[in-house]
Amino acid sequence: MPHILLVDDDVELTSLLEDILTFEGFTVSQAHNGLEGLEAVNGDIDLILLDIMMPKMNGMEMLKKLREKWQTPVLFLTAKGEEVDRVIGLELGADDFLPKPFSDRELLARIRASYVVPSMCRVKTSKLAMKIFLLTQGHKKPIVRANCWI
Numbered sequence: 001m002p003h004i005l006l007v008d009d010d011v012e013l014t015s016l017l018e019d020i021l022t023f024e025g026f027t028v029s030q031a032h033n034g035l036e037g038l039e040a041v042n043g044d045i046d047l048i049l050l051d052i053m054m055p056k057m058n059g060m061e062m063l064k065k066l067r068e069k070w071q072t073p074v075l076f077l078t079a080k081g082e083e084v085d086r087v088i089g090l091e092l093g094a095d096d097f098l099p100k101p102f103s104d105r106e107l108l109a110r111i112r113a114s115y116v117v118p119s120m121c122r123v124k125t126s127k128l129a130m131k132i133f134l135l136t137q138g139h140k141k142p143i144v145r146a147n148c149w150i
Contacts, residue, residue, distance in 0.1 A: 003027040003044050004111070007037035007062065008051035008077065017049070020104050026111075034062030045072050047115045049107075050094075052078040052085065060092060067093040073115045077102065 004021055006014045009032050018028045029045075031037040034057025037050070048066070052059035063074055073095045078085070081099030089097055096110060 001025055001027045002046040002115075003029065005029050005031065005037065005040055005045045005048045007031045007034065007040075007048060007054070007059065009033055009054040010051070017104075017107075020108075021111075024108060034058055034065075037062050038065055041066060041070055041072065047111060048072055048074045049077050050074050052076060052080045052089070060088065063089070063092045063094060075110065075115070077107070 004026050006017055006021075006028060007030075008014050011032065014030045014032070018030060021028045029040055031040045033054045036056075037048070038057070041048070050059045050062065057065075059076060059078065066072065066074070074093065075096045075098060076086075076089050076094050077098050077100060079100045081097075086097045096114060098107060098110065
């Protein structure tokens with residue numbers, strides 16, 4: 001199951017989101033500030049849902065540090081929805097921005113459409129590519145499958 005890390009200092013919100021995401025079949029971990037969030041990131045996280053305004057280390061600082069080592073997709077969930085905040089977040093490496101308040105349906109749709117399904121496809125196609133490579137060594141023509149170059 002895809003693993004989502006929630007990083008937000010609002011404990012009620014993270015608990016609610018964890019219930020929703022777990023019900024939908026996701027594995028969920030929580031952190032309540034940027035420092036805890038960085039410590040929780042490992043190669044097993046498929047998506048990070050990140051708030052901006054948090055104690056100890058804010059979401060922008062966490063994203064900046066995160067991008068030094070990881071390319072895990074990041075979706076900002078934040079009350080800071082001004083254009084300047086969205087632009088700065090995207091320029092720092094965020095993949096998307098959803099202002100609070102938001103609906104759980106829209107959040108789930110964004111997660112499924114943009115992050116989880118494509119990342120699962122990449123894993124499956126990379127394994128398939130290795131099998132095809134082993135079977136077709138020496139062929140110079142690229143093989144296309146499921147609209148993905150492999």
